[in-house]
Amino acid sequence: MVRLKSRYILFEILYPNMDESEHFEDNFSMKNILLRHNKVTPEEITNRVIIQDIRRSLQLNFGDYGSGKASSLLQLKYFSNMTSTGILRCHREDIDLILSALMLIKKLDNRIPIIFNPVKISGTMKKIEQFAIRRSHKLMTLMQKDTSVSMNIFKDVTVDDNND
Amino acid sequence: MSIKKVSPDWYYFKLKLTSQDPKFDVDVRFDELTWRRWLNAALVKSYGIFGESIEYTFLNRENQVGYVRVGKKEKDMFITALFTYISTDELFEVPLVMNILQETDSIRSLDIQEDDKLWLRRCIEEEENDQECE
Numbered sequence: 001m002v003r004l005k006s007r008y009i010l011f012e013i014l015y016p017n018m019d020e021s022e023h024f025e026d027n028f029s030m031k032n033i034l035l036r037h038n039k040v041t042p043e044e045i046t047n048r049v050i051i052q053d054i055r056r057s058l059q060l061n062f063g064d065y066g067s068g069k070a071s072s073l074l075q076l077k078y079f080s081n082m083t084s085t086g087i088l089r090c091h092r093e094d095i096d097l098i099l100s101a102l103m104l105i106k107k108l109d110n111r112i113p114i115i116f117n118p119v120k121i122s123g124t125m126k127k128i129e130q131f132a133i134r135r136s137h138k139l140m141t142l143m144q145k146d147t148s149v150s151m152n153i154f155k156d157v158t159v160d161d162n163n164d
Numbered sequence: 165m166s167i168k169k170v171s172p173d174w175y176y177f178k179l180k181l182t183s184q185d186p187k188f189d190v191d192v193r194f195d196e197l198t199w200r201r202w203l204n205a206a207l208v209k210s211y212g213i214f215g216e217s218i219e220y221t222f223l224n225r226e227n228q229v230g231y232v233r234v235g236k237k238e239k240d241m242f243i244t245a246l247f248t249y250i251s252t253d254e255l256f257e258v259p260l261v262m263n264i265l266q267e268t269d270s271i272r273s274l275d276i277q278e279d280d281k282l283w284l285r286r287c288i289e290e291e292e293n294d295q296e297c298e
């Protein structure tokens with residue numbers, strides 16, 4: 001008997017800064033850089049909304065054929081509004097279609113501008129979970145370090161100093 | 165020395181755009197824009213951006229009957245898209261469907277009328293020029 005092969009995609013939802021008036025601050029801390037596009041996903045964005053948007057993107061960009069092919073096994077296994085991270089399950093052969101569809105989604109629920117960032121693809125749920133946990137730990141460790149970089153230090157650099 | 169390709173890259177279709185209502189079909193005239201919009205909509209609906217990228221050329225088009233040239237590798241997608249689409253009121257006042265009257269890989273075997281000989285001869289010449297490589 002042929003086993004159904006599937007792939008799991010770990011993704012995060014990024015919220016690009018659409019506000020043009022917001023300028024870079026002088027003091028860049030690691031925390032600010034890492035969390036620049038990360039936000040808590042609003043409560044009204046449920047699993048249903050996300051899967052609907054992915055299906056809509058598939059239909060819009062890959063037509064009846066692409067939508068029918070890729071939607072057959074498409075499932076949102078997990079999504080956390082707090083971390084804006086989720087796990088998608090799809091058929092192994094349709095991984096490229098799904099990734100392209102994710103890339104082509106610009107707005108969630110037709111109003112919130114977002115970027116789907118596929119972080120990792122794996123063949124088992126266990127591995128993807130372990131990776132997600134490791135990644136979160138790494139992120140937390142990085143944020144806790146006091147590695148603030150002051151942009152002011154570059155103000156003293158003159159043209160003569162940069163003669164390499 | 166000139167070499168001719170053994171298998172041509174193109175596939176040819178004789179198509180008929182129709183409302184399937186004989187009374188309506190007698191009076192109506194479809195322009196090129198209607199044809200193109202119908203074909204594009206059909207390709208997009210079935211295959212999305214991949215369908216949209218399929219290249220097709222009108223060899224000749226007269227009201228309801230059109231001769232279209234498509235890449236050989238894309239012919240299956242083209243046929244599927246044409247068969248599975250019925251246009252909406254947005255395109256025309258009545259739903260339109262496409263009938264495939266003929267499909268062939270040889271331009272010479274296209275089923276034509278006496279009036280069509282001129283454009284067909286020109287197309288054959290162009291094709292032969294394209295196929296010859298020096």
